[in-house]
Amino acid sequence: MLATMLYAPGDVRCEEVDEPKILKPTDVIIRLSATCICGSDLWPFRGANEVTAPMAMGHEYCGIVVEVGSAVRTVRPGQFVVGSFCLSDNTCPHCRFGFQSSCEQREFMTGAQAPLARVPLADGTLVATDEIPSDDLIPSLLATSDVLGTGWYAADAAGVQEGSTAVVVGDGAVGLMGVLAAKQMGAARIIAMSRHKTRQDLALEFGATDIISERGDEGVARIKDLTGGVGAESVLECVGTQESMTQAINCARPGGKIGFVGVPHGVQFDGQSLFFQQKSLLGGPAPVRRFLPYLMDLVLDRTINPGKVFDLELPLADVAEGYRAMDERRAVKTLLRL
Amino acid sequence: MLATMLYAPGDVRCEEVDEPKILKPTDVIIRLSATCICGSDLWPFRGANEVTAPMAMGHEYCGIVVEVGSAVRTVRPGQFVVGSFCLSDNTCPHCRFGFQSSCEQREFMTGAQAPLARVPLADGTLVATDEIPSDDLIPSLLATSDVLGTGWYAADAAGVQEGSTAVVVGDGAVGLMGVLAAKQMGAARIIAMSRHKTRQDLALEFGATDIISERGDEGVARIKDLTGGVGAESVLECVGTQESMTQAINCARPGGKIGFVGVPHGVQFDGQSLFFQQKSLLGGPAPVRRFLPYLMDLVLDRTINPGKVFDLELPLADVAEGYRAMDERRAVKTLLRL
Known part of the structure; x- marks a missing residue:
């Protein structure tokens, strides 16, 4: 599949990589409905964070579950899910205290600027909707994952x-x-x-x-x-x-x-x-998981429309232009269509 | 009267000074029932804060009002009062927000290691009791002024x-x-x-x-x-x-x-x-005034006994020994009898 890799400051590429696989029984693979570029992606793009090896970019995601690890209990293939950019078990003391972004098992999501992504700690991280949401809600649901x-x-x-x-x-x-x-x-x-x-x-x-x-x-x-x-x-x-x-x-x-x-x-x-x-x-890194179900409800009942924050839409293949547009402040936030 | 002056690190003296006078219509003069040495007095005593001129020491106080300025409305001569080490008008937006220690007119109390002291902004700063409290409560009431x-x-x-x-x-x-x-x-x-x-x-x-x-x-x-x-x-x-x-x-x-x-x-x-x-x-410097009426009530009804924190009592004349005892950690806190 095509995915987004950062090789060096300013050098972001959309290139062919292997599809993600279940690595741990708590993993899920999702097919993303859409993805996007985060302001924090600009830190390494601008050289403010060191880039020592090619980085699989992207940590904001929503989409359809396609495969679940053997230990996953709360989501199943076919469901629409959103998860936080911070992966958490949602059961440790820090999670229960509402600081899932300091979860004892915390990992940061990577590789989500791609059509498929592996989501570790799926039971703790993902929130499923009752039904598949209509297409026009996808940008706003995607926004709940991090920026909102x-x-x-x-x-x-x-x-x-x-x-x-x-x-x-x-x-x-x-x-x-x-x-x-x-x-x-x-x-x-x-x-x-x-x-x-x-x-x-x-x-x-x-x-x-x-x-x-x-x-x-x-x-x-x-x-x-x-x-x-x-x-x-x-x-x-x-x-x-x-x-x-x-x-x-x-x-x-x-x-x-x-x-x-x-x-x-x-x-x-x-x-x-x-x-x-x-x-x-x-x-701190936001404990998005604490707010996620509530924020998704606000989107699903159309109380809020955070998706308006996306003022540039590009196909994934043009991801590099998306980074440049944000870097040069020509765009607030870039949505990537898959 | 005898009062406490710090001349230089390590050089604290009890010496004759003029009695305080009403300088502004919002001032009050009190006769202290007791006074004490604060841990923060040790910063200049130890040379951690610069001492450029002799400093009139002491900012914890309680006692009997002896004279009030012409604008003072809430306390009168003969009343027992406690005030915060932070002087505040208790009417500005910061005071009303509960941060009297950031009062627009904030001053810090000085010169309270002495038998008489001038308290500026008396209406905002002082809290009077209904009756003159019994002597055994004086250390605890004094403690409410700052340390508690x-x-x-x-x-x-x-x-x-x-x-x-x-x-x-x-x-x-x-x-x-x-x-x-x-x-x-x-x-x-x-x-x-x-x-x-x-x-x-x-x-x-x-x-x-x-x-x-x-x-x-x-x-x-x-x-x-x-x-x-x-x-x-x-x-x-x-x-x-x-x-x-x-x-x-x-x-x-x-x-x-x-x-x-x-x-x-x-x-x-x-x-x-x-x-x-x-x-x-x-x-920050504690907005003691926010808590003062409640803390005084806890003392007056003998729910708490913060006065136990004073483990050394000396006459004012021996104030230098009080500083040394705290500096050398031989005492937790020194009460000065007047």
């Missing part, structure tokens, strides 16, 4: 609640999903920090009440203006650089919470500064 | 709740008060990390269920042993060094919360490590 679940976790970790004020730092796909999440959680005011017209428009569509195009100290000053000099209860940090993290911390009010989901690259916190600022921090 | 309130905040920030497991890093007075707080909040298991017999005994008296004398990686391994390999939901960091902070973070389970109240000295957090560990952090 990650934005949702940012809002959850930032303590967004009914009536609160949330600031979203980062107008990438995750930030936009953070806007959608904050809206669903009842935030009264959702301030998206973005300087790109198309992303601003998407943020407004997903529920942002205010857009701020300034960054850094100027951006923080604007947030203060909008919040009576106070700052926000909840800040969603969806980038992962020192600049964005500092901006996020400074946008929060004392006692406010920062949920950070952009994988930090070169970020350091000074203990004493954090102490005197009294800002709460919680981040 | 700070331990309480550590437990609150660490999310201690009914049935949870809490680890307390640091067996100083604040750590011991953290044990008491966790007990009051219903923690089922309270693990105190201490290698000093007298402090271990106090921790057990305040409600610790387990004592661990190991530190660092060994200490973390023992916490893991005691928690089925999982770690604790709540960790109270009550020291402020890189070693204690690292220990605290590593004792917490993924998704666990660290409340840190030891003023960080030289502490740095690596963003990526914090991200993948999924530990929640909230620290």
Whole structure:
């Protein structure tokens, strides 16, 4: 089959590979309904993460089960399933505590930018629908696998609640999903920090009440203006650089919470500064599995339409163009048709 | 009057100074019933904080109001009052959000190791009792001003709740008060990390269920042993060094919360490590005022006896010995009689 391999920064290829096989009795093989490119795929594509060997790319997935390992109990061939990019047994103490992304058996999904994929720890990871969903719901269901679940976790970790004020730092796909999440959680005011017209428009569509195009100290000053000099209860940090993290911390009010989901690259916190600022921090790879059944229901009953975050659709064969379009910020997020 | 001045590291003196005066209409002058030495007083005493000019020491206080400024409305001469070491108006947005230690008008109390003290922002800061409390309650009421309130905040920030497991890093007075707080909040298991017999005994008296004398990686391994390999939901960091902070973070389970109240000295957090560990952090100078009325009630109805944390009592004239005893860990906390 054709699959996506990253050979070196900037060098992503769609090439012939062997089809995946069941390797462990807890594995499942799925035929993907669609797949996509994640903002985090750009870290190695840009050379910010080392690439020492060709990497099988892709960790967002949904599709039809085609084969199950001998120990798999909860899904069967023919079912439509979605799973998190974090593979988890969903039974260990960390999973039961709602932090499936720290599962004792955690693995990260790979190889999902392909028509077939192996999903380890299938019983813990996959959530099946009652029926095969209609085609128009596929992009939104695919989004629950990571980008929506990650934005949702940012809002959850930032303590967004009914009536609160949330600031979203980062107008990438995750930030936009953070806007959608904050809206669903009842935030009264959702301030998206973005300087790109198309992303601003998407943020407004997903529920942002205010857009701020300034960054850094100027951006923080604007947030203060909008919040009576106070700052926000909840800040969603969806980038992962020192600049964005500092901006996020400074946008929060004392006692406010920062949920950070952009994988930090070169970020350091000074203990004493954090102490005197009294800002709460919680981040990490999102425990998407905690939210997945609920998010899938919101999609299936058409309450939310996170699939709108895909603004570029390409056939898998053109995956390299998909990476380039996102790298150059010509696209927010690329859906790959199989 | 005699008051406590720090001239340089190690050089603390009890010497004649002018009596405090009302400087602003929102000030109150109190005659202290007792005062004490805080662990944080040891930072400048040890030279960890710079001392550029003689410092009027002391920020924990309770006593009788002797004079009020013209704008003071909520307390009157003759009343017994306790106030937080953080002075706050208790009306600004940060105060109303429960973070009085980030009050827009915040000042830090000084000069309380003396028989008389000026308390700025008196209406927001002071809490009066209905009656003059009996003498035996004075140490415990004094404790609510900072050391208990700070331990309480550590437990609150660490999310201690009914049935949870809490680890307390640091067996100083604040750590011991953290044990008491966790007990009051219903923690089922309270693990105190201490290698000093007298402090271990106090921790057990305040409600610790387990004592661990190991530190660092060994200490973390023992916490893991005691928690089925999982770690604790709540960790109270009550020291402020890189070693204690690292220990605290590593004792917490993924998704666990660290409340840190030891003023960080030289502490740095690596963003990526914090991200993948999924530990929640909230620290700062304690918003004691949030908890003060409740804590005073617990003392007045004799539910708690935090005054037991004072294991050395000296007359004010011997304040220098009080500092030395705490510096050399011969005393947990020194009460100064006036």
